[in-house]
Amino acid sequence: MNISKKLKNERWWLTLLFVGGLLLIMISFYNTLSFPDSGYNFLGTSGKAKLDSGKPITQVFTARENNLNQIKIIIGNFDLILRERIDFELMDPSCENVLARQSANFFTPSPHIYYRFNFPAIPDSAGEKYCFKVTYFSPIDRGSERPYLAISEGEQFRGQSYINEGNSRVYENRTLQMRPGYTAGSFLGDLGRLNDRISQYKPNFAKGWGLTLLFGTFLLGTFALIFWIIRSKTEE
């Protein structure tokens, strides 16, 4: 069957529609699949660290686990215009050597709560210090509408600090609202860890294998339903 004939058959483009949508969902999920530090929350006083063009904000943090592969960060006013970009860099503790870099621009979708800076997992990251650097570049001055990083201060963040080169200040006992994330090393390992997290504070029937079985049944059933919807004869 040639392509034009296939397109005339609605089954083909319905399949295309579903597979395309599912792929987008799975790619997005794969990009978020990292397990951030959950030992602290951003309570108490919060604020904004406005980003000035070409002037980075940096914070040194300590990784708690091996396989550091993501940093989640809250960014406000993320609606970047053309020719604007935000660079995210993971560096050594002296903030000199770049270990990983990622850029967000006009085409980057707005983040769902946190922006996720992904990079290849660092195997022996536990206990090591890293520098996280965010730099905003813009050809225009957006004034108070320019992007900002959310920050928190309070007793629980004692000893932490970040540097804003926009106003050349060191902010002691404060932190950017960021969470380093870790991978289990493999996709299946990550799914297992996700299963563990979802199982917590749930009744026994919803834990571990019970949960896996439930998810599996739902997904298989949904795919069967979709198969039927696509394959079923259209009424005339």
Next chain:
Amino acid sequence: MFLHQKPALFLGCILLLFIAKGVIFSILLPFFQGPDEQTHYGTIQYRAEPKVKSWPIEKRPEETATGSNIVTYHFSEEIIRSGQATQFDEVKWQNENTQNFSDSSFGPNEELVIENSWKHYIDASPMSISGTPSIYYSLAAGLEKLFSDHSVFFRFFLMRLLSVVLGTLVVLLTYLTARKTGLSEWQSLLISTLVAFQPMLSATAAIVNIDIALILAFSLFVYAGTALLQYSSSASWRISWKYLTLLIFSIILGLFSKGPGMVLVIVATPLLTYLIYKRLNISLKRFFSGVAISIFALSALIFILVPKSYFVGITNFSTTSKFDSPLVSLGKYISKTIGGNGLSITHNSYWGNFGWLDTKISPKILDVIRIIELVALLGIILYLISGTRFLDYARNDKRWITRFLDPLRRLIEAGRLGMTGGKEFLPEKKYIIFFIGIILALQLAIRFYDWRVFDATGQILIGTPGRYFLPNIIPHILLIVTGLGFFTRNKKQFHILLKILALLMILLSLYSIINVIIPRYYL
């Protein structure tokens, strides 16, 4: 295709999938992270208590409860301590925060909660519970008593599963209602799929709340009303009585579910009036005389039987307004809830804003939904005026007012849009008018009550979150498919349209689970 030959089996599959999805939603939303779940569960625990209390009740100041600290509420010790152990206050409303996770399938404080000896009853007065006499509370209180020796997680998730069961009945009623409007088995199955995978219905049918009972009552009412309309001119009295009984039962269920159940009484009046008119086959003049007398008699009866405090309660007319005049108050209310992004907030939480309304689907997806709904609205308007005398007016009358309507006529008559043919494959207009009526009635009722509270307090305390409008999910979905269906040429195209919508809704549901809820709470 085995399933294709067995619609009933296929419907069973959709219902089972809805249950599986409901259980997944109920597991994904952390403990007490549905709106007001702690208060609903507190009410259930209170109702499960023995009538005669064998423990001392301490009188505490009334105004101590603050939204950010569960300890200040007068719940049972078990609810307060479990809420603290699961970081209820830290996670609620703050989508940058999550629970503290361990490396196993047991949370760091889980053992403490499971093996607790905390009090299951409230020993402080006044209790922080709901005063609504809902059937949901009664059913859940029965479960609470039955499983009182199980862990709080087990009991709490059992209440959530009760919501799933009620939600499943809504999906079943979708199929039955669609069939009554004249749609085929397969079209009705696809429409049931649309409702079954609407993400907010799935979420509302997976948390401890009384809205789901109201959604069921409205769904039953819509089904019975549609069936009565179907048989309005032809069926035997026996069939009518069956659905009339169901209609009355749905109204009672609505009244004992949540305040807006009163809307069903209001909608039933014109519906029954129309049905009586069709049945009696009398002149319009005689009929309206009878209606006027009936309304007068009914009003008098309600005035005598229903306590005045009830009307004062639902209208807030005894309170002093914070504004100079009702018009000023109404204007400010409209600018806050409909103007600006007020409607957008409601729209968002109708389609996908989970948990404590802090877990939203993407605004871009919402824009696509909005466009689909606007096209459907245009289709509904065109469908309603197509084939009416309006078209003749628009064609022949040259006065300025009808000139404005001419483009609509042209649009309806535009052959290239495929709208010249009959639309026999769409539900009849009488159903469409009924659906629009019940949607408008609920909208007006909720906004009226919300405005009255705003008038008395100067604040939006109740609000209009989307789930308040979910009771009309069946008429809403049927209106959307009918409106879009107006732009299709024939039954085949309409069927393909339903397939596309069903696929998109399933994708929206998967997206909500995989890309929105899981990352918010667990990643």
